[in-house]
Amino acid sequence: MGSSCGRGCWEWASRLRRLTGFSRLLSTAALAPQICVVGSGPAGFYTAQHLLKHHRLAQVDIYEKLPVPFGLVRFGVAPDHPEVKNVINTFTQTAHSDRCSYYGNVTIGKDVTVKELQRAYHAVVLSYGAEDNRILGIPGENLSGVYSARAFVGWYNGLPENRDKTDITEGSLAAIACSKVKRVWLVGRRGPLQVAFTIKELREMINLPGTRPLLDPADFTGLGDVIKDVPRPRKRLTELMVKSALEKPGEREASRWASATKEWGLKFRCSPLEVLPAADGKQARGIRMAVTRLEGSGESARAVPTGEVEELECGLILSSIGYRSLPLDSSIPFDSKLGIIPNSLGRVQGAPGLYCSGWVKRGPTGVIITTMNDSFDTAQSVLEDLQSGLLKLSNSKEGFKSVRSILHSRGVHPVTFSDWEKIDAAEVARGKLAGKPREKLVDPREMLQLIGH
Known part of the structure; x- marks a missing residue:
């Protein structure tokens, strides 16, 4: 009798736990x-x-x-x-x-x-x-050969909206491999103490195979004393620029730079005024810039036009002034x-x-x-x-x-995410055939077709 009662009590307790659990599930579902x-x-x-x-x-x-x-x-x-x-x-x-x-x-x-x-x-x-990207807001910005850095990055990364300019897609890799670009200038309105790139990015540029940096010593003379009290990341970054501009490179670096076929340089205190058209009136041939001077110091320094103007010949202009x-x-x-x-x-x-x-x-x-x-x-x-x-x-x-x-x-x-994983697998398989981690699909219609949409 006692055994039967115990079994019955256990069954009732079990049912009660299940009912209570179900009730709790209902209440928590309502509160999710x-x-x-x-x-x-x-x-x-x-x-x-x-x-x-x-x-x-x-x-x-x-x-x-x-x-x-x-x-x-x-x-x-x-x-x-x-x-x-x-x-x-x-x-x-x-x-x-x-x-x-x-x-x-x-x-x-x-x-x-x-x-x-x-x-x-x-x-x-x-x-x-x-x-979206910010615009320069200057004459000639819509000429052929002028692009936003955002569109350029989207192109080589296979962003669907930029695919027709197009890890790097085959189309953009082929275009860059055939590129005739020999010199790139990075232009900024302010000076060396206001640059926005990081020390890691600068090191990568300095060590870029087949290239040599063009840094004007006049831009960096005397900065050693100025940076004593600036935050450490800014100080280390400026010290690397000063060293690259003012100190004689080591034997290995000098040899590499001497054989370089391409160059990149930093051009400070220049603010874009106008993109200059070629003779056909459609293609960019250069950019006119206002020479500036700085008012204030550090991060809050403002670039003010001096009245002088400088022109830079170039067939490709990338505006990298921020997203929006x-x-x-x-x-x-x-x-x-x-x-x-x-x-x-x-x-x-x-x-x-x-x-x-x-x-x-x-x-x-x-x-x-x-x-x-x-x-x-x-x-x-x-x-x-x-x-x-x-x-x-x-x-x-x-x-x-x-x-x-x-x-x-x-x-x-x-x-769905499982749909994305089918696209992912297809990209990885395509990349394997090309000896790459992946070859991105860049057309949304092709993506949707792949997953049966």
Whole structure:
């Protein structure tokens, strides 16, 4: 009798645990925050990573306008820096989480609006980066032979929108191999103490095979005393420029430079005024620049025209003056002058439940580690708002289920992460045939055809 009662009690307890567990599952499902991230570059993936790690119920959906993920890690990192792309492994782990979904080939603002996303999700994080470039705003900028550095980088990295100029794609590799470029000038409005490149980039340029640097000693004389009190990274960078410009190179370096067939140089205190046309009026033949002087010192120094003018003959001009974010749609507050979404710690001003991270939050500055920390900060703001009740989980949200209906009605077919992995495998297979890590597909239609869309 006692044995039977014990078995019966155990069965009832087991059923009760199952019922309680089921009840708890229902309650937690109702309380699971539905969050979407717009943009699958570093800012988007780092935001998602932090949310998933620090909230055990959060469901995060990542939307991307291209079929393929990873943003500037795929399309902005130079092909000869594959180590920088290792973060893709971390992003892939995030995408494989059972609480994370990726939806490519979806253009927010066209295929689905931000307002529609806000109705479907408890929180919407805009992490779509800076997809435009700043313009010089000078006569002749539209002549043939003048491009933005962004378009040039997109070309050799196989960015679909730049593929017709096109690790490095076969088309661009062939074009660069046949290049007749022998000398490249890097021109800046200010001086050696205001350069924006890093010491690592400078070392790579100095050690570039087959090339020699052209540094005017007059630009660097006397800088040794000036840099005593500047921050260490700036000091080390300037010391390397001073050494390269003023000191006699070692025997090995001198031999390498003597046999070099190409040159690169730094030209300071010059501000572009006009791109000069060739005789046909269509092609660029050079650039006219204002010679400047500096007012102030350090990072805050301003370049002021002296009245003198200098002309530089060149057939190819690349403007590298920064990227620029654009508003997705009219419902989003946007500072067009700064090119950012006005925000406080990632919370979009005047728009509860709307957040931003990455370049669209702070402007196109910093490297991947900067973006990581910035994105973690925004994700933390979302978590705090969930905890405080500012984001009301009692308001049921359907997340992608709701968005899927909208996309279906508009004839849009999202690309999943497993679809991307088919594209990835195809690129790696194509690259293997060419003796490369991968050969990128550059036509979205070809990508979609490959996965049966």
